[in-house]
Amino acid sequence: MTDLDTVRRAPSPPATTDANGRGPTQEFALPPLDGGEPDQDGLANPLRAGLQLDRVPTPCVMVIFGVSGDLTGRKLMPSLYDLAVGHPLPEGFSIVGVSHRDWSDDQFRAEMRESVVGAARTPVTDEGWELFARGLSYVRGDFNDPRTYATLRERLDAVDRERRAGGNRLFYLATSPSFYVPIIQHLGACGIAQRQDLYADPNESWHRVVIEKPFGHDLPSARALIGEVAAVFSERQIYRIDHYLGKETVQNVLAFRFANILFEPVWNRQYVDHVQITAAEAIGVEGRGGYYEGAGALKDMVQSHMLQLLTMVAMEPPAFFNGNAVRDEKVKLLRSVVAPRGADVVTRTVRGQYGPGFVGGRPVPSYREERGVNPESRTETYAALKLEIDNWRWGGVPFYLRTGKALPRRVTEIAIEFKRVPHLMFQGAGEQELSPNLLTLRIQPDEGIALRFAAKVPGAKTRLRTVRMDFLYGASFGEAGPDAYERLLLDAMLGDPTLFARRDEVETAWALMQPLLDVWGAPDSPVPLHVYEAGSWGPDEADALIERDGRTWRRP
Numbered sequence: 001m002t003d004l005d006t007v008r009r010a011p012s013p014p015a016t017t018d019a020n021g022r023g024p025t026q027e028f029a030l031p032p033l034d035g036g037e038p039d040q041d042g043l044a045n046p047l048r049a050g051l052q053l054d055r056v057p058t059p060c061v062m063v064i065f066g067v068s069g070d071l072t073g074r075k076l077m078p079s080l081y082d083l084a085v086g087h088p089l090p091e092g093f094s095i096v097g098v099s100h101r102d103w104s105d106d107q108f109r110a111e112m113r114e115s116v117v118g119a120a121r122t123p124v125t126d127e128g129w130e131l132f133a134r135g136l137s138y139v140r141g142d143f144n145d146p147r148t149y150a151t152l153r154e155r156l157d158a159v160d161r162e163r164r165a166g167g168n169r170l171f172y173l174a175t176s177p178s179f180y181v182p183i184i185q186h187l188g189a190c191g192i193a194q195r196q197d198l199y200a201d202p203n204e205s206w207h208r209v210v211i212e213k214p215f216g217h218d219l220p221s222a223r224a225l226i227g228e229v230a231a232v233f234s235e236r237q238i239y240r241i242d243h244y245l246g247k248e249t250v251q252n253v254l255a256f257r258f259a260n261i262l263f264e265p266v267w268n269r270q271y272v273d274h275v276q277i278t279a280a281e282a283i284g285v286e287g288r289g290g291y292y293e294g295a296g297a298l299k300d301m302v303q304s305h306m307l308q309l310l311t312m313v314a315m316e317p318p319a320f321f322n323g324n325a326v327r328d329e330k331v332k333l334l335r336s337v338v339a340p341r342g343a344d345v346v347t348r349t350v351r352g353q354y355g356p357g358f359v360g361g362r363p364v365p366s367y368r369e370e371r372g373v374n375p376e377s378r379t380e381t382y383a384a385l386k387l388e389i390d391n392w393r394w395g396g397v398p399f400y401l402r403t404g405k406a407l408p409r410r411v412t413e414i415a416i417e418f419k420r421v422p423h424l425m426f427q428g429a430g431e432q433e434l435s436p437n438l439l440t441l442r443i444q445p446d447e448g449i450a451l452r453f454a455a456k457v458p459g460a461k462t463r464l465r466t467v468r469m470d471f472l473y474g475a476s477f478g479e480a481g482p483d484a485y486e487r488l489l490l491d492a493m494l495g496d497p498t499l500f501a502r503r504d505e506v507e508t509a510w511a512l513m514q515p516l517l518d519v520w521g522a523p524d525s526p527v528p529l530h531v532y533e534a535g536s537w538g539p540d541e542a543d544a545l546i547e548r549d550g551r552t553w554r555r556p
């Protein structure tokens with residue numbers, strides 16, 4: 001079979017104690033956005049209260065490596081500003097940015113202001129910015145040069161003296177992954193970061209490190225990275241970010257499943273026919289071709305975000321909502337996932353790459369024409385696969401996952417399709433058109449939950465039709481929740497690891513994907529790379545993957 005051969009045609013009140021139970025902390029709060037605004041009927045909406053991130057961490061200095069990069073500008077700085085405006089950060093909270101750019105402190109602040117104005121949820125005022133910017137300072141340096149860390153050390157001492165940050169440090173690696181190990185080694189070698197194990201004195205200042213995905217690019221490199229980081233920091237100091245876990249609607253999957261009695265009894269092989277997890281993006285690689293070329297959809301989305309969604313929907317109920325209880329269950333689930341390997345990879349996986357087309361009426365060049373992409377690239381921008389879970393709850397229930405770029409629209413959802421009733425007594429009532437019950441957990445956009453069921457059409461005759469019951473997050477809670485990074489940054493400052501990936505979780509996720517990566521990556525791989533037109537729902541072969549089992553993809 002030739003690859004690149006099949007082209008598919010086309011058809012978004014402060015708490016006063018910290019997480020460690022330490023005494024009252026001083027706070028500084030920028031003017032709140034719309035805290036406690038009454039609703040139109042004059043009553044405060046009680047549901048909004050739950051949206052407040054009302055925990056206040058101890059003072060700390062956040063050191064951002066790679067502060068001139070895209071992640072800091074698009075996500076970190078805007079989220080920190082929003083956090084400071086909406087939810088008090090402690091007095092003394094400071095940020096030291098590190099990068100190679102030749103900036104003064106003032107230039108650094110001006111650059112950051114621009115990013116915040118462009119991307120924060122909260123409108124930036126002079127007063128608000130002034131208060132926030134007092135805590136910002138900059139260190140210029142090469143991440144491989146020990147002198148950078150000597151300068152950083154002096155700066156941190158000065159910030160501690162001036163702003164009484166108490167020696168607490170949150171190191172954030174927002175750099176290219178190739179700098180993770182050198183930065184961590186330098187932090188350890190020059191004594192800026194100290195190892196703190198489980199029995200560390202809780203009254204001592206804390207040091208934590210936040211690492212962005214990708215955590216390695218395959219199983220061996222992930223293991224090597226885990227080892228290098230563990231040589232300097234203990235696991236309890238390491239916060240591996242998968243920003244999907246910070247999304248309100250992803251956390252709501254757990255609330256939906258485990259705070260309601262209704263659904264869990266049918267959440268198993270007896271009632272569920274299959275599950276579809278979709279993460280469709282309308283955007284292409286948006287100038288990140290250099291990074292994406294070495295990643296592709298499987299590593300960029302499936303190994304990380306989509307497996308996180310899978311664990312949320314399929315894991316057993318943890319006994320507590322805390323770091324180890326939740327992550328133990330996630331790891332147990334991942335260990336029972338059966339991913340395609342060997343010959344199965346050919347029948348259970350599909351990969352594609354977008355060609356030219358139109359998305360939302362705009363012309364989109366082919367992936368191979370994007371900046372930083374090899375004109376003969378074989379990197380996939382679309383992946384679909386069928387997984388199974390070998391345990392008592394899910395034995396025999398297929399989980400279909402698909403993700404792609406340059407698809408018709410942005411939508412991330414988990415759809416649980418239930419089995420049909422064993423016997424339908426309404427003969428001749430339009431039963432042929434009835435679709436089975438379907439529960440859709442919409443992660444983004446139009447966040448919410450929908451249930452499809454059969455209803456009687458009003459009238460003297462008995463006729464049935466499929467109808468939908470909708471819960472819309474925005475309509476019930478009245479305001480958009482915080483950005484994923486707000487929640488995760490706050491949790492890292494508070495020392496709550498529940499929404500971060502633990503070492504064994506990362507390792508198990510890579511172990512699961514490795515056989516598939518091996519087959520896809522082989523020079524004579526039997527799995528073709530299909531071209532799909534930008535603006536279509538991906539290669540036809542992805543339809544065939546699920547249709548072979550007598551099912552079809554949802555058109556969300």
Ligand code: BG6
Pocket residue numbers: 281300412
């Ligand atoms: C990132 C990937 O982790 O997640 C990107 O590297 C992808 O390629 C992004 O676009 C999707 O995140 P979100 O929050 O927009 O769904």
